[in-house]
Amino acid sequence: MTVTLADVAARARVSPATVSRVLNGNYPVAASTRERVLRAVDDLDYVLNGPASSLAAATSDLVGILVNDIADPFFGIMAGAAQTEIGGPGDGSGRAGGEKLAVVCNTGGSPERELTYLTLLQRQRAAAVVLTGGAVEDPAHQAAVSAKLAKLADAGTRVVLCGRPPLPDGEAVVAALAFDNRGGGRRLTEHLLSLGHRRIGYVAGPLERTTTRHRLEGHREAMRAAGLVGDEERLTVHGPYDRRSGYDATLELLRREPEVTAVVAANDTVALGASAAIRDRGLRIPEDISVAGFDDLPFSVDAVPALTTVRLPLFEAGARAGRLAMGKETPPPGGIATIAAELMVRGSTAPPRV
Amino acid sequence: MTVTLADVAARARVSPATVSRVLNGNYPVAASTRERVLRAVDDLDYVLNGPASSLAAATSDLVGILVNDIADPFFGIMAGAAQTEIGGPGDGSGRAGGEKLAVVCNTGGSPERELTYLTLLQRQRAAAVVLTGGAVEDPAHQAAVSAKLAKLADAGTRVVLCGRPPLPDGEAVVAALAFDNRGGGRRLTEHLLSLGHRRIGYVAGPLERTTTRHRLEGHREAMRAAGLVGDEERLTVHGPYDRRSGYDATLELLRREPEVTAVVAANDTVALGASAAIRDRGLRIPEDISVAGFDDLPFSVDAVPALTTVRLPLFEAGARAGRLAMGKETPPPGGIATIAAELMVRGSTAPPRV
């Protein structure tokens, strides 16, 4: 029923070994022989059996890209960029030559699913794994992930971190590309302080996430440097990285402290929800309250008013992670690179009313 | 170095077959034996060899989800929903039991990459494939995709279409869930007409895409029914489904016909760009120009003013596609279901100035 290497060999009147060599292009094969084999492949519509090939060769062409939320462009942009580098441009023949199969796996932010996917990829003997976005900070989970990654690396899988802080013992990892969330958060709040804001609310991301913590730390660093201490807890509300959470948390913030003059959101999506809440309360942006986000997703510049935020080079980072996973680029010194975050001042922030 | 089934069997003092049976849970195994085996698995940190298992069983647990643009929430929402149904909730053990490996593949809208991914999935003997979003209408490519899907189906892969029109000869496909793009497009334009608009510009998607064509056809149906004909070409500009294209195309539209009182965009993302262009030209929404989108992505309700659009139940459709791919749900009669689109009237549309 299904055509195998042997069928192709028979038709081309060579040995299976020769067909294999032609297909993999690793060994010298006479041009005329190769010709015959390729014709037989086309005639028979032969498709390599991936599992058999992976079993024999003890490697596979699968590359996994783990994301926390596939519906969030933050991850989509990184994953898409990585996939482009990994999948290659395609040869247009649709015949699928030496390409890797770059696939993205959606953990939904769940530690269990993250581990499950890693196991599944380990089971498939994946050629590489790219972990994107912030990590969950639960020590047990971190240890489990580290152990799993070590085992993957051990089995020859290349592990790359993208937008995620390095592992405690980074040995298992080819490279870690970390965003400067702390620095970005600090500069964003410094910007607000320099405009004259003092009562600044913070809509933070979920607890126990590195991204959440680092951005918040940057914010508090700036606040502390300005002598603003003591109100941290009251002026911070945590919630998921989504629009709805931004809306609800901002309402809560305004209830706790009606006098806030600025709201900093964990990311742009949350900022959108925050803005909606502020408007629904009859307040204007930025005249009554300034709003700022983080990430500079494509829609942020189109918000009204345009959103002040911190730009992360998501596409570039994803592409680089993809190249590192493919071994097409040499890792940074020490395997760790910090990726700069750039403050983007736009219309949603202005001096507070006096 | 790497531990195999045989090692586990030796340690548990059973035969390899028994270990296999415990792991796959398909055959009755005595509780005490199972216990011993599972302990050995844990002790040895054994991970099943996916390729070997797939080779022997002639099936794999890989499920591919193809999307046109992974950075677009339109696809992310569908893919995420599908993945949730397919991957299962996970058992929390991180041990990866009977789960399928649901992976998303980003074609970037390129026909070649679409075919390449299908070949790669065929090579892996994927258990199922879900194709999401509009198809490219080039006949040669459609024929190639149909042929490929037929071969996949032949080899036992379940093929599901989600948000994509049925194949000409739908036999290869388990089910096709098609959005009512035409009806949605028609109702949207009828809404504008009922407000009194007559000069309506249309920022369409890329040429040769089913989604583009169907939405545009719905629009023109409504226009024609209102007796508005002759200006179709002049009032339509095509471009990619992105923010930038919406911006540029709208500028072009305003140049061609400064008197437009409404702009309909191919989707919400494009509508965002269109809105920005309109504002940059010093015009107000909706007082000077009404704007409408399509899809009702999460950010659309937060646009200012909130975007009038057509809601597509992306999450529900994706989840259903996932269940169909798993055989957890019986296909609709004839294998084809049309999914309704709901008009969402919000602040971005209003009667034209007189």
Added chain:
DNA sequence: CTGTTAGCGCGTTCAA
């Protein structure tokens, strides 16, 4: 309920 046997389809030695 459990063990034995025989491949699954391919990559890779080793010879020729």
Added chain:
DNA sequence: TTGAACGCGCTAACAG
């Protein structure tokens, strides 16, 4: 430059 032979690790009969 090519062919023959072996084994990758596992599942699926078939016995028992």
